Amino acid sequence: MPSAHSPASAAVPDDRLDWLLLTQTPGLGREAQRRLLAAFGAPSAVLQAGPQAWAEVVGPAAAAALGARPDDSVALAERTLRWLDEAPGLRHLLPLGHPDYPRELLNTADPPVLLHAQGQLHWLRAPGVAVVGSRHASAQGLDLAHDFARALGEAGVTVVSGLALGIDGAAHQGALDGGGGTVAVVGTGLDRVYPARHRALAHRIQDQGLLLSEFPLGAPPRPEHFPSRNRIIAGMSLGILVVEAALKSGSLITARLAGECGREVWAIPGSVLSPQSRGCHQLIREGAALVEEPHEVLDALRVLHGGMALRPGTSLPDGETPAPPAGAADAQEDPLLRAMGFDPVTLDALAARSGWPMDQLLARLLALELEGRVARLPGGLLQRRGRG
Numbered sequence: 001m002p003s004a005h006s007p008a009s010a011a012v013p014d015d016r017l018d019w020l021l022l023t024q025t026p027g028l029g030r031e032a033q034r035r036l037l038a039a040f041g042a043p044s045a046v047l048q049a050g051p052q053a054w055a056e057v058v059g060p061a062a063a064a065a066l067g068a069r070p071d072d073s074v075a076l077a078e079r080t081l082r083w084l085d086e087a088p089g090l091r092h093l094l095p096l097g098h099p100d101y102p103r104e105l106l107n108t109a110d111p112p113v114l115l116h117a118q119g120q121l122h123w124l125r126a127p128g129v130a131v132v133g134s135r136h137a138s139a140q141g142l143d144l145a146h147d148f149a150r151a152l153g154e155a156g157v158t159v160v161s162g163l164a165l166g167i168d169g170a171a172h173q174g175a176l177d178g179g180g181g182t183v184a185v186v187g188t189g190l191d192r193v194y195p196a197r198h199r200a201l202a203h204r205i206q207d208q209g210l211l212l213s214e215f216p217l218g219a220p221p222r223p224e225h226f227p228s229r230n231r232i233i234a235g236m237s238l239g240i241l242v243v244e245a246a247l248k249s250g251s252l253i254t255a256r257l258a259g260e261c262g263r264e265v266w267a268i269p270g271s272v273l274s275p276q277s278r279g280c281h282q283l284i285r286e287g288a289a290l291v292e293e294p295h296e297v298l299d300a301l302r303v304l305h306g307g308m309a310l311r312p313g314t315s316l317p318d319g320e321t322p323a324p325p326a327g328a329a330d331a332q333e334d335p336l337l338r339a340m341g342f343d344p345v346t347l348d349a350l351a352a353r354s355g356w357p358m359d360q361l362l363a364r365l366l367a368l369e370l371e372g373r374v375a376r377l378p379g380g381l382l383q384r385r386g387r388g
Contacts, residue, residue, distance in 0.1 A: 153180020
């Protein structure tokens with residue numbers, strides 16, 4: 001059954017300029033655009049209707065904005081067409097009604113009228129789970145985001161995130177490392193990469209996953225863009241996993257948006273001493289499901305969305321427990337890792353806990369760092385990596 005937001009006719013390539021002119025008109029918001037499409041059908045019909053007909057649907061102010069389209073709006077639309085035609089198999093416009101428009105997003109209260117896409121569109125047809133969290137993630141949090149996203153990717157789930165530093169970047173990388181797909185929903189035009197430190201990651205996502213934006217080419221990373229980006233992340237996913245988040249963070253807002261859309265919300269608990277765990281604990285108090293292992297997310301998806309096709313071999317038979325993470329047995333036997341625990345710790349505190357002479361302690365810490373099992377944090381702190 002068609003969505004209430006769908007125009008009367010699906011987009012065809014010849015409509016690209018009309019879609020761009022309609023959606024890039026200054027002063028014409030998404031709600032007005034959807035009302036015009038519902039009234040007139042195709043964007044070409046909207047543009048041809050004229051000021052009196054527009055005013056009857058969206059009022060005189062929006063009608064005046066549509067009639068006073070500036071020259072730079074037309075120039076931007078033409079530049080976008082050239083950008084699309086430079087890589088026709090890689091760059092795409094996805095308006096409402098397009099067969100590749102994300103289905104879950106279409107059924108939200110405020111779907112984008114037009115999406116710009118760069119990469120592999122088939123990842124939009126796989127079930128999606130958002131993985132989000134702090135930009136200032138701990139080493140432990142980065143490992144968890146990577147490991148969960150890798151498991152989701154291996155199961156055929158598309159990992160959705162926002163290309164930000166911290167948890168977002170680790171989630172994208174984990175999905176790709178698992179041979180799966182990932183969608184990065186960004187808060188800029190697709191001809192920009194923000195943050196610049198993720199340029200290489202963005203190129204990898206373009207090649208193996210998909211970059212997605214509702215913003216026109218050239219759009220900078222303005223603060224007001226990111227709440228809009230977050231509503232897309234929440235709306236296009238079957239559920240959202242929050243790995244680490246402070247009490248006041250965009251990740252909590254995204255999780256609550258997901259809950260308002262009827263999506264599942266999962267949160268990974270952490271140390272009561274860590275500010276980056278308090279947001280997850282708050283979500284759990286509000287009803288989010290506490291998860292500790294990737295299979296818990298996958299099994300929940302199977303129960304809630306029984307028709308979802310995941311790759312075989314990704315759930316546990318009844319009565320079995322998950323295999324321990326890599327390194328878990330070693331951690332149980334390593335007295336220094338036992339003394340370190342899972343919270344950040346100072347070198348002096350670790351020396352006092354372990355009772356080791358400082359020269360032996362430093363030598364063992366160096367070996368554990370080289371093995372990737374201990375990370376050094378700002379402020380001279382140390383933290384165990386991994387869940388073992």
